[in-house]
Amino acid sequence: MIAKRMFNALPGPRPVQIVLAVIIGIIALVALMFVYDWMGNNLLDSGGTIS
């Protein structure tokens, strides 16, 4: 529901909206992986180094 509303709010005709949605999706996924990586290194397992 929310996703559909966000998709409809994207500018341009339907094909442009689809391309924009894919680009935003990829950026969000990369950002999420970055956050997960940072959290993993700081909370779960930093690699076991001594420093």
Next chain:
Amino acid sequence: MTETTESAAAPPQRGGLVVRVVRFIGWTSIWLGLFLLGFVAHQLFVTTFFAQQNNAALEVQAEEYFEEAEITEVPYATPGAPEVTDPGDASLPTPTLLVEGAPPEHDAFAIIRIPSIDRLKDGWAVVEGVRRSDLKNGAGHMPSTPLPGQPGNSVISGHRTTYGAPFHEFEELVLGDIIEVETGLGIHTYEVRETIIVRPTEIWVTEQRQGAWLTLTTCHPKFSSRQRLVVFAELVAGPNFKVINE
């Protein structure tokens, strides 16, 4: 009859403040749960999948490095041994140590095997460096310490629960367990002498030691980077064993 039908078909009434707060908490919990579920899946499965793929490539890189590693012989005097006053005296041959050149940073140069640990039976590549990016694909050798098989204390770190978790089962290591490290010089065999748990800042565990030692460090307890599990192992066989222990 008509009234009942109309009443059932009517849209649900919008609630007041309490309903909105409860709805907000509910949705936030669902999104937070999905975020955490994704985090766990990423850390346990995604990182391990890529680490295993990359480590297989690094093992090939290490094997190629074995072929091209620069190996030299240097005179070696055991600390505390009497000095040879006349190097030309054939009756007192100077022992020579096999030394390999420093491997390129971030490249694989060794393979660690621990026969008593399932995950490390077949080996795991060791790269030069302990940066976060180095440890994502292999175990990391601390560049400021000697290479495995050399006198002193060679330090290798590795992940315990993520990125392939090569050191996952380290709590199963017992005194006397064998650790093999293959480098360009050959296979260096170490025997576990001690395991301890320290804080991550206890840098003394990396200090140099007499003889040839291997120190392995990893996070402790599992799923936490609060402490370090440290395994000290002593060289018991290998290309330089006799020279170092004479």
